[in-house]
Amino acid sequence: MRATFMYGAGDVRIDTVPDPVLQQPTDALLRVVAACVCGSDLHPYHSMPAGEASPMGHEFIGVVEETGSEVSTVRTGDLVIAPFAWSDGTCEFCREGLQTSCLHGGFWAGDGIGGGQAEAIRVPLADGTLVKAPVGEDSELLPGLLTLSDVYGTGHHAAKTAGVERGDTVVVIGDGAVGLMAVLSARRLGAERIVLMGRHKSRTDLGIEFGATDVVAERGEEGIAKVRELTGGHGARRVLEAVGHMPAYEQAVGVVRPGGVISRVGVPQYSEAPVGFGSLFGPNITLTGGPAPARAYIEELMPHVLDGTVQPGKVFDRTVDLDGVPDAYRAMDRREALKVLIRP
Structure with a gap:
């Protein structure tokens, strides 16, 4: 064969x-x-x-x-x-x-x-x-x-482990196939507002078809500020990280609200990530996810x-x-x- x-x-x-x-x-x-x-x-x-x-x-x-x-x-x-x-x-x-x-x-x-x-x-x-x-x-x-x-199971896993439920505001980081499946899954679980962070229009257009209500093309601090502006200044309760690179994780930490959840399903291409007082511990943020x-x-x-x-x-x-x-x-x-x- x-x-x-x-x-x-x-x-x-x-x-x-x-x-x-x-x-x-x-x-x-x-x-x-x-x-x-x-x-x-x-x-x-x-x-x-x-x-x-x-x-x-x-x-x-x-x-x-x-x-x-x-x-x-x-x-x-x-x-x-x-x-x-x-x-x-x-x-x-x-x-x-x-x-x-x-x-x-x-x-x-x-x-x-x-x-x-x-x-x-x-x-x-x-x-x-x-x-x-x-x-x-x-x-x-x-x-x-x-x-x-x-890929669909992985997007669903991101939404499920983050605890997405009806009425939630969700941020999805990454416009690859897993990120788009996370959008689809968050919508299916009842999320009311879904912000997709991605900069490739053909992909984010599909994300909108799958249920994204907002698209943020900016990255880094500019992207974080835009998401916080869209979410009333506090960030989102559920953040789904579907990339696996450190900048995506840093964006997740930047846009999650106190008491919120970050679910990582992008295969991590880094060995360390900040989880200390200033990042996750202080604002009572939960980190979850993993291989679906x-x-x-x-x-x-x-x-x-x-x-x-x-x-x-x-x-x-x-x-x-x-x-x-x-x-x-x-x-x-x-x-x-x-x-x-x-x-x-």
Whole structure:
């Protein structure tokens, strides 16, 4: 089969590798029908040292081709959604809805598991990981369902951990796909005012379609002042940080009101962040977030995708086949594409 590998910063290639095979009775084999490039894939694209090839891709849906003898929840021919972390569904953390901390699980393209930007993949712990979708692989809903593997679940996680509720004022920092999904999720949870901090008009226009009421293009102190002006001088009670870089975190600290919550779901590209008296402790600000347990949210969010209540698939603005994946990385890195759908 053919699959995507990264060999170093800026070096993405499509290689031919052996087809995956069942290794455990709890495995399933999938033929990948849709995958995508994640904004977090751009972090190694910028900084990965040259060396051993790393498989890429953690967002995908596929058709079950074969199952191990102990798999009971899916069967051959099912279209299934794979969240970006695989999990057993039975350990104490899975039972608490925290599958990203599963005692026996792991993450795609790591832990010796292949990536989803490929023609096929082996899924460990299939019963705990995969969720059947009640449509066929030719459904026009595939882009929206694909967002449930990560980006929509991550935006929802940001809003949920921040405690967004009806009538709230929310600030979303970042106009990438996760930020736009955070806007969509905050609106779905009832937020009355949603300020989107982003400066790319095509993206912020989609953010407005998803529910943003205000857009702030300014950054740094200027952006913080603008948000505070829009929020009566005190800042917002809920702030969703969807970037992962220190300037975004500093903006979050600058726009959150005393007693408010900052939820970080952008993968942090820094090791330290201010949490002391002058930043979070003094004004009683809560810091939360983390990697979204997407598996916990799929059944909750999928009905709204199926009935068209929400259309998260609109974040995909380009589609490529496997040969086009290296160009997809370049396009997203250059901000020429928001999020690229892959059809192997």
